[in-house]
Amino acid sequence: MSATPLTELGNIVISSIQTLESAYTKSGIPYPSLDEPYKPGPLDDDFALGKTTRVLIAAAYQIIATVRGPIETIQDYAPAMYLSSSLGVAVETNIPDIVKDSGLQQARILRYLVSRHVFREVTPNVFANNRTSSVLIKAHSLEEIKKNTDESLKSAAYISKFIGENPTDIAAPFNMALDPTANMWTWYEKLGNDLRLIRFSSAMKGSGDRFPDSFTKDIYWKDLIKPDSVVIDVGGSVGSVTHLLVKAFPDLKYIVQDLPKVIGQADEYWQAQYPDEVSNPVKTGRVTLQPHNFFSPQLIPNASVYMMRFVLHDWPASKCHTIFILAMAIMNLSIALSPAKRFRCQSRSTFSSLRKIYSKTMRQLLNVLPILLLITSKIW
Numbered sequence: 001m002s003a004t005p006l007t008e009l010g011n012i013v014i015s016s017i018q019t020l021e022s023a024y025t026k027s028g029i030p031y032p033s034l035d036e037p038y039k040p041g042p043l044d045d046d047f048a049l050g051k052t053t054r055v056l057i058a059a060a061y062q063i064i065a066t067v068r069g070p071i072e073t074i075q076d077y078a079p080a081m082y083l084s085s086s087l088g089v090a091v092e093t094n095i096p097d098i099v100k101d102s103g104l105q106q107a108r109i110l111r112y113l114v115s116r117h118v119f120r121e122v123t124p125n126v127f128a129n130n131r132t133s134s135v136l137i138k139a140h141s142l143e144e145i146k147k148n149t150d151e152s153l154k155s156a157a158y159i160s161k162f163i164g165e166n167p168t169d170i171a172a173p174f175n176m177a178l179d180p181t182a183n184m185w186t187w188y189e190k191l192g193n194d195l196r197l198i199r200f201s202s203a204m205k206g207s208g209d210r211f212p213d214s215f216t217k218d219i220y221w222k223d224l225i226k227p228d229s230v231v232i233d234v235g236g237s238v239g240s241v242t243h244l245l246v247k248a249f250p251d252l253k254y255i256v257q258d259l260p261k262v263i264g265q266a267d268e269y270w271q272a273q274y275p276d277e278v279s280n281p282v283k284t285g286r287v288t289l290q291p292h293n294f295f296s297p298q299l300i301p302n303a304s305v306y307m308m309r310f311v312l313h314d315w316p317a318s319k320c321h322t323i324f325i326l327a328m329a330i331m332n333l334s335i336a337l338s339p340a341k342r343f344r345c346q347s348r349s350t351f352s353s354l355r356k357i358y359s360k361t362m363r364q365l366l367n368v369l370p371i372l373l374l375i376t377s378k379i380w
Contacts (some may be wrong), residue, residue, distance in 0.1 A: 016056035037134035216248035
């Protein structure tokens with residue numbers, strides 16, 4: 001009798017677990033317990049183990065979908081907004097007080113989160129942090145979740161209406177929910193949204209703080225050995241990812257570009273990272289904080305790298321074309337006259353995209369480049 005899909009999935013789960021446990025045993029550390037608060041570990045950013053973990057998670061989800069009846073699965077997915085709302089309540093309330101002394105309504109919300117393995121109920125109506133909930137005490141996680149339970153959740157409620165009506169005069173569900181004329185970025189800059197903008201910038205800073213060290217080791221940076229090569233972080237928020245690069249490659253020069261109000265918060269971020277002005281890269285000129293809208297012509301010609309992190313996924317292909325064209329217009333592409341120089345040109349004008357274009361596939365992202373006569377030289 002041949003193995004069933006369920007058996008094959010089970011084998012993937014078992015072999016993946018064995019790989020993870022073997023790695024932790026070899027390193028002499030116990031595998032993290034779900035019941036204990038999260039503590040960063042030496043294997044958290046291991047590339048191979050990360051891949052194993054993702055395969056294990058995918059197999060586990062497929063087992064659940066295979067074993068559980070389809071109606072029950074849909075019933076579980078449909079009220080997913082309550083999970084977002086419950087997380088919103090948790091992070092908007094003082095977490096230590098919640099897990100110490102919970103009222104009836106809070107207990108009901110926390111118990112719902114417990115069923116999703118966020119918090120644990122140690123005795124009836126007494127809750128404690130577990131590995132998942134413990135990260136909520138970190139500022140960047142709080143701000144990211146607050147954003148997702150405010151403007152993101154409100155916008156998500158209009159996805160079905162937006163797709164069903166397919167309006168030609170409205171760009172996104174966001175416009176139906178919050179502002180019919182502005183995009184999200186100009187909306188953040190409007191009067192009355194100051195706290196939302198600060199929260200969004202904090203969330204982006206947190207996402208940068210979570211980038212693994214491999215980001216500075218496995219990508220193009222190692223070829224930028226010439227001092228004073230210029231790296232532009234296009235739409236780089238306050239520059240948290242640039243901060244990782246500065247620590248790894250202090251001899252390069254960096255320019256962080258974003259909208260004026262975002263850049264206005266960036267100086268505070270860099271001061272917090274470098275209280276001593278003598279070592280502050282912004283004060284020494286190693287890092288420049290530059291207000292810029294990437295739908296305006298690029299200001300800096302012939303930089304070594306134009307890095308776009310969490311930029312292209314936000315826009316449809318036509319807008320991505322505009323972003324690229326405005327950046328390319330200021331590059332010295334005339335140097336690409338011979339094969340040798342063409343290679344230099346390609347390496348000197350590398351765009352690094354760390355997320356998929358408009359939440360599409362990698363193939364759809366790559367299809368944008370040939371239209372602009374750009375060639376993909378390598379994918380990391």
